[in-house]
Amino acid sequence: MVVNVFISAVTTDTLSRKEAVAWVNNLLKSHFTKVEEMASGAAYCQLTHLLFNAINLKKVKFNPRSEPDVLNNWKVLTTTWKDLGIDKPVDVEKMKKAKFQDNMEFLQWFYKFYNANLTTEPEEYDAVGARFGEDLPALKGSTGSRPVAAPARPVAAAPPKPRPAAPAVAAPAVKASVPPTVRNGTRPAPATSAGTRRADPSASEELLKQEIEKHKAASDEWETTAKEMETEREYYYSILQRVESLANEAEESGSSTVDVAALKTILYAGNEDTEQVDEIENEHLVESLQANLDDTETF
Template identity: 75%
Template structure:
């Protein structure tokens, strides 16, 4: 018997973004790095297979879809199985397949609660990798593709080596010249030819340029990584703020009140970011206040589907 659950964006068992990804990876022995990757629907198919044995034929699931039709196939397989099981959760596939963070995060929060409400036995006994036929989820980048190219070059290398066998014939002449050169002055060998010296200096210059380019790219990568972390932190901060405001709204609804505690609302709106990198500006900045109000209203509208 399926236990259907309903969830708002604010609950006591809400997971953070990192906790949600870690939870999925632990159950499926996968290596997701962000919530948006759940948009393919493949992970939900296997989690349903884990929860309700033989409820889904995993051979129909595209664990690493290459196109939008593959993604739609995964969601169709999932929703069909859910209908047969009696799960009445509506799924907005058009929103999910766009891989937007908020849509996928809210859906994953719901599924986390649904999973815990219906889990029977120990999930650790489930062979996740074997169940999906030893396929990586998602596929590791750069894990294959270079080996065939190397194998293709080797057969052509053997014929080329045969003409080189003639090269030793020229060696006696070079050896004769070399045997005369050492007796030029005081029985010592002369300095190497200038061409050799030039060849040695060129690699050192190239190495220096390569090192400079590597350092430049490392610096750029560090800047981008820092910028990405700051943006991620800010997004999490404002999303958390919306959740707390929504909590105040739900609290007012439960008390059947038509007003919200102004002081409590101000405490949420003016609270600083946990990492101390971003702070909410005062309400005299009209443009920022207007954007915040629009974001709050949009978030409240989205909760109607849950």
């Protein structure tokens, strides 16, 4: 029987974005790099298959190429959930836009739902085989399916042992350079191999350039990740500060309760709503001060 769960914005049973992506990749042997990639719905279809074995993965587009493919995945998922008795509403219009906040909240809920319904450890689950060998998501440069391994080459025979070097022979004396014979009033240009060497760079130089490009790409990726983590930290820290301020206001006014509407506004406000939340907090502060003044006796 399915165990339905509820998760709020403030709970200790949550994951960071890096932990959430790593959790999905560990279960499905996938290659997700960010939460927004879960918007295709394919991973949720296979996670449901892992939990209940009650979804036809042949209908799932693991690497959708268009919006109809994405909508197909969510339709397969929600239809199966309805048959199983899962009462979680899914706002497909929001999910398919691949916004971080919407997909992160949905993934946090599914993490709690998964733990509540897991009965046995999924060690025997062949995630790659269940999705017919497809990479999830498709790796760059691939067509969506795993490449077939090339047949092993036969082992080459050992090279013959080098012959012992012949004894060194004294080099002949260098003859004095003689200017080439002038014919028809012109002298041929001296031969040189410098141009040939410059036009044909060595293999070691090419390998060195490739290594440099790899390190540059890795550096850019780490820098982007660090900025994302800093933004996420500042976002949640600002929410905690506002909740603490709201609690302090209630304590100062002698109230044992907190305004639920104001609390929800703070918890569900995104970064773009910061100014609006500040205005709401200021209004509540003014109302609290006014109530204290009304209760004060005049002399």
